[in-house]
Amino acid sequence: EILASQLKNAVLAQVPKLFGSQLLIGNPRRLGEELFRAAELGAMGITRMQPQVVLAALLLGFAAFTTSLRGMFLIVSKEACRISTGHVPDQLLREPARVRQSIAQALYYGLPWHFYRLSLRLRNRWKEWSRRCGVCEGLKLMVLAIFWIICTPISALLVSVTKIIQAVELLSRRSARWASPTHVTAIGPPTPMRTGSQQFVAGYPKQFSRSAARPLNCLKAELAYVSRSPWLLRELPERSRLPGEDFQDDDENLWGWLILLRSSAQLVLVQPNRLALPELRVELVDPQPEETRRIKGPFLRVELDGENTVMCYISMSRIEHLHLPCREAALIAFSLAAENVFRG
Numbered sequence: 001e002i003l004a005s006q007l008k009n010a011v012l013a014q015v016p017k018l019f020g021s022q023l024l025i026g027n028p029r030r031l032g033e034e035l036f037r038a039a040e041l042g043a044m045g046i047t048r049m050q051p052q053v054v055l056a057a058l059l060l061g062f063a064a065f066t067t068s069l070r071g072m073f074l075i076v077s078k079e080a081c082r083i084s085t086g087h088v089p090d091q092l093l094r095e096p097a098r099v100r101q102s103i104a105q106a107l108y109y110g111l112p113w114h115f116y117r118l119s120l121r122l123r124n125r126w127k128e129w130s131r132r133c134g135v136c137e138g139l140k141l142m143v144l145a146i147f148w149i150i151c152t153p154i155s156a157l158l159v160s161v162t163k164i165i166q167a168v169e170l171l172s173r174r175s176a177r178w179a180s181p182t183h184v185t186a187i188g189p190p191t192p193m194r195t196g197s198q199q200f201v202a203g204y205p206k207q208f209s210r211s212a213a214r215p216l217n218c219l220k221a222e223l224a225y226v227s228r229s230p231w232l233l234r235e236l237p238e239r240s241r242l243p244g245e246d247f248q249d250d251d252e253n254l255w256g257w258l259i260l261l262r263s264s265a266q267l268v269l270v271q272p273n274r275l276a277l278p279e280l281r282v283e284l285v286d287p288q289p290e291e292t293r294r295i296k297g298p299f300l301r302v303e304l305d306g307e308n309t310v311m312c313y314i315s316m317s318r319i320e321h322l323h324l325p326c327r328e329a330a331l332i333a334f335s336l337a338a339e340n341v342f343r344g
Helices: 002-020 028-047 051-084 099-108 111-132 135-179 209-217 220-226 327-338
Strands: 231-237 254-261 266-271 290-296 301-304 309-313 319-323
Touching (some): 099 111, 099 135, 209 254, 290 319, 309 327
Antiparallel strands (some): 231 254, 254 266, 266 290
16 A cells, blocks of 8 residues: 555656656657758758758658657656666767667667666665565565566666667768758767866866857857866856746756856856858757857956846946846856956
């Protein structure tokens, strides 16, 4: 009865998260956008009598369907891994850069990885039970072990199918890139490498390479200088997060980045490039962000008003205003600007 109650509570706790996720129904908004872009590309290929462009459009449309299908399998396989092994492999949530990597992950994270994690889970539970030596705990462990053993092959199959679908998706996008490299601009998205110095406090990184690579890439003229000097980076949300709110996409609530270059005492505002390209090109990765504001310091003082505006006093007669979209972003920008106050 206790086990059934715990299972019921665990399932009910996941129901709002599952049905609130767009991946459960294949993210129809993203699917529609990708199909619309593929249709535009195919129409252009037909009007210009370019069969390779039409082939690329068909491959992109097929890749869009596989992406949607993979999203549905992904969220189910994640929950299956949590139930059977109590752990979700990191590579399940990442997109490899090559097809063979995805196939290798489908083989490794199938039965071999699942049985290894299951053996660790059973061994840890056995050690806990051996210290207690209770009959009820022993029966509970036996029932749980049987349940986990039954769920493990199902979870392994779901993970392998998810990775195989991912391999088909990558192959389709690579083929579209090969068919029409002029109109298909990338096969991505591989994990970006770190391009700047990493800041640490007490052995823990202040920011991670994946989020820092994009805004630092737009500082191409001074990237070599920035990579050898101390800097700080903060993400600025577009709207304040409500209690219990969770965004499925990292860029869903991203307004921009604020970078503090300590050596030159400059605040640099970098924002995603949301402008449409003048020519029709199917972008499979986000365009590079662009620098929209630069404030030279150090500052005499920094103030924050009630309209989400950070006022940086360069001198008593010169004030630079930085308008932010929400209160949370204003507080983040204010705290980073305060690091650039002159303390002589």
